[in-house]
Amino acid sequence: MAALRRRGVQIHRRVSNLRIDGAERASAVSFHAGTRPFRIELDLIALHEGVIPSQQIARSIGCAHRWDEGQQCFLPVLDPMGESSIPGIFIAGDGGGIIGALASADAGALCALAILKRLGKITETEFARRKAVAQQALDAHLTIRPFLDRLYRPRDEVLAPPDEVVVCRCEMVRAGAIRDVVRQGCLGPNQTKAFLRSGMGPCQGRMCGPTVSTIVARETGQTLDATGYYRVRAPLKPVTIGELASQYGEE
Template sequence: MSRDWDAIVIGAGPAGMAAAATLAEGGARTLLLDEQAEPGGQIYRAIERNRGNARLSGILGPDYLYGTTLTERLRASGAHLRFSSTVWRVEPGAAVWSRTNGTVALDRAKALVIATGAMERPVPLAGWTLPGVMTVGALQVLLKTGGLVPSGKLVLAGTGPLFYLFARQCLDAGVEHLTLLDTARSGNIPAALLHLPRAFTGQGWRYLAKGAGLLASLRVGRVKLLRGVSGITIEGEDRATAIRFRVGKTPHRLTCDLVGLHEGVIPQQQIPRSLGCPFDWNDAQSCFQPRRDAWGASTLPGIFIAGDAGGIIGAQASRHEGDATALAVLAELGRITPTERDARLRSVRHARDAHLSARPFLDRLYRPGPDLVTPPDPVTICRCEAVCAGSLRQAVERGALGPSQAKVFLRVGMGPCQGRLCGPSVTGLIARETGRSEAEIGYYRIRDPIKPVTVGELASASRRGAPR
């Protein structure tokens, strides 16, 4: 199956929904693709189902319910929506291969907007592969999609806004045995305080007030909170049963039934990298981000990147950036004039920037520590291929000076996740071992298929007369 469009948008989170709606409202024939069965992305996952659930909506909060505004606008925009669709290959010239319910399709467009959002930063530490250890994001997905609430003794280890937001949601959901281990370093505070005055401008004060409210509610709920945590090790045979750590030089040990890990989020990199988009190292956010201009245009013709996929900015700023990117695409398509584009962009970008005023403060306050990418030798760093940190260090000693070379030595990054979970850790560890920067080390060379597709599905597509 093959079809041509004016624009294709990949991702139905805040940026993708806003971009697709603006494009369709502007008269562009627009296709929106997303892996989930419904719109919302990660932040507004299952919003259409949950808005009628008073109890769950109360737990998830008003910021989550705002997603209904975006989904309603998207549904009414006239954009063609194709959910449960996995993009497994993207070609230059905005040609997108996807699979939907076992059917392979090729769609072409004059412009492509990549709005694939963010993923949680991998946290390789002793015991992280044990059953009973999940990411905080995964625990929140279970809450949003199934109303599932953690039972038993829950320990959340990490830091960042989502870390504290989910802790509050657990408290509201009735979780009784909750302990928080905050890994943020006290040394982050002086650097963060330099950006505090700016954080009170625009919409930044709302983010600061929300954070203060979260902390206050946790204190009122008598949630146990330990700060300055390091040296985390999760114990267990068949599943996680205890967690060891240090606060300063003092060792601690807690029994537990479930552990949630979280060290912030980073942009999804696979699709832009597979196209050959250049990436730069963002030192403030400790991650790579694609190079693009103020309107979201990458260095490749017709390829745009919006929202957290281009650098972590949050849901509200992503929504405005989706609108801004769509306006740039509409001008490129000739649907609006450059003058109209610039006039509309001024207000959209002003609204986006208002939500970014607190970002420098948050980035530095929750900056991950260097030990996150220097785990002990026995710790598994590539889960798909069961490669430990010690093996990677040995490969570096034998001459593997980058992730793609390490892949040849050890098969790291060659499993089903195609390097999503190990890539940041592999880059960071090689950088520490060689004394070079992450920018110098680089990242895996991403190859197709980006996500698994079966030979049978390709053969079936060929029999139906697909172009390739």
């Protein structure tokens, strides 16, 4: 932060009402910092609204998920050793909740130890000793996590934006359109996909999924867990026709 200030970079805090202006491309950004309005003309914007786990792989194989109020996102349901709701499927690191690179390595060590024990490749004594070391290291990294989650909690308007905001950028679906179909009886994200095509673009709902779920939940008065998330379909990431064709040899 000090280095940025020395180079004359302005830092604005308590930002709200963030808006990117422009028709064919970005031309300016406007916002409030506290109660003071700002508008900055520019042609390049880097926007960061936080980090959440990728759910697509875990959901595609049926792992249970739950809404985490602290990190404002869906997380896979895991036991203390990182095993999911499907026996034998372990999830380590930020895929199970945002914890950072160093903590992720320790979480991975716990998963590995659990697998080694189940395969009979490690004694109970060795398992207990190494588990205590990995758990202590993980706990040390996680001590600050509740503070970070609270300090950098996403702005409410990220998950529940005004009607005019484009939520699904792939299909250009605005928040108001999602609210309209909910009022017509649409009760979940998968129904909004059928009504509006939200979540059917190249990103497969990675960008709009949490926001669509939150909008639906707030409009219906349901919890996020009851509202749920998109059903994930393959391919998990866009592939070209050439890539698909290359999987088949000549007959």
